[in-house]
Amino acid sequence: MAWFEAKAEKPKIPPAKALWAICPKCKSHFEKSVWKSNNSICPKCNYHGRLAVRERIAQTADEGTFAEVYREVSYSDHLRFHDATGDYRTKVEATIAKLGETESIVMGTCEIEGHPVMLGVMDFSFMGGSLGTGTGERIARACEQAVAERRPLVIFSASGGARMHEGILSLMQMAKTSAAIGRLKEAGLPYISVCTDPTTGGVSASFAMLGDINLTEPRALIGFAGRRVIENTIHQKLPDDFQTSEYLEKHGFIDRIVERRDMRGFIAKMLGFWGF
């Protein structure tokens, strides 16, 4: 049985992640360059992957028109929050240093195919896109500026929900953003919400679901409670497409699923219909 015992030397294979982009939805493998050249969209299942915040702005705003506002409004560590893995301030400062962004939403004025708007894009890589006091403050100020300048509001959301490190005051940002958006609508201005993958928790339960129209991209995760929490509550398996863009459209909470390459044009067309 010597042939059985003799061990061939194991070939060294780099981990799959280093070579391949793996679609998180259908698990198909692609060369990283393929994934990238396809604008982070799965060539097989059409899942629209997450985009970096500056990339999203570049793909949405007319070239050279984006002017960022409220960059000085950042996070607040009023609770001096720390948990088993360290303190909030250290984590968030490291995030700021790494990303060069100072909050989980980037706001600015721009034009979309010539239509002036106030644009907000959330950054999922900034603390899971969580809604902190700085995020809420940026959105509220943006609404007020949009009213003053008669600009429609467009927000691309990507978030796990409220930022628990900022405690009750992060919950209050749900009220603050919703109140500010309510006033923007009262002032006769439209608000287009684009829920990108993922939009959940306190963000879906506030400004992300308040769009005069709610848009999304194919196969995004959108919901209030987490799948596991629900399964543990109702003791049932949930359908595979639960909380997807397609599921929400079917149940009446999304106006339209729009492909990434069509998003700019779609938003501009709607604004045109409404006279903006």
Add this chain to the structure above:
Amino acid sequence: MATKKTAKAPGGRPGLTAWDKVRLARDARRPHIFDFIANVCSDFEELHGDRLVGDDRALVAGFGRIGPHRVLVLGHHKGDTVEENMESNFGMANPDGYRKAMRLAKLAERFRLPVVTFVDTPGAYPGREAEERGQAEAIAKSLEFFSGLRTPVVVVITGEGGSGGALAIAVGDRVLMMENAIYSVISPEGCAGILWRDGREAPAAAEALKLTADDLLKLGAIDEIVAEPAGGAQKNRRAACANVRKAVLKALDGLVDIPADRLVEARYAKIRAYGNFYGK
């Protein structure tokens, strides 16, 4: 681990840890919505249904009187018996509950009747139908709706103020909170599960989240603390309700004569100030 005892809480009462308060806030013997209805209001008549899909027993609504004021009462209903607990999902409302609340608050607004809400919920119900019927949208719409409602809104956090499910009926002109109630962005267990990777660290998470009435008053998230009888509201429901009644009456007296435009402006300014550390 991080649960430290403070020597004396404000008001000279023996200090309780945040976790002690979590347990008190969840005590099944605390006064519930129908205790408040019986002891704070008179002439209460319940009304049902959202006119869309059904009637959510987790959120009770109806008209009644508090002293000289005719009001709309809204409140989470946890239930006192196992049957009631089951029927009302332990106070976890579905979208239908929030939509019923908005429907009747809209009616109250038409006659300029104040709205008084009693908040006591672990959170909005995490269920399949809740998601399908738009739990997120219902909460979001409530926040937008109550922030612009043109009639006074008085909120009392009476037990558990559980995240978005609580906030959906907790946006108002005057936010009161009972001494041993809690109010938090996430449950201590949920927070411990994510940030400590161990639900058993809930007491440490409770401390870190700053979810007690004293903490919330300091943070500006509430306006006033309503004292409870010695040992907590569960020791004497009637006395606890009497304190709540007094505080609600005072709040209503101060709000009912304010013109609607000013009222809504002041409410927006109040909401706008939550967690604004950034100057203008």
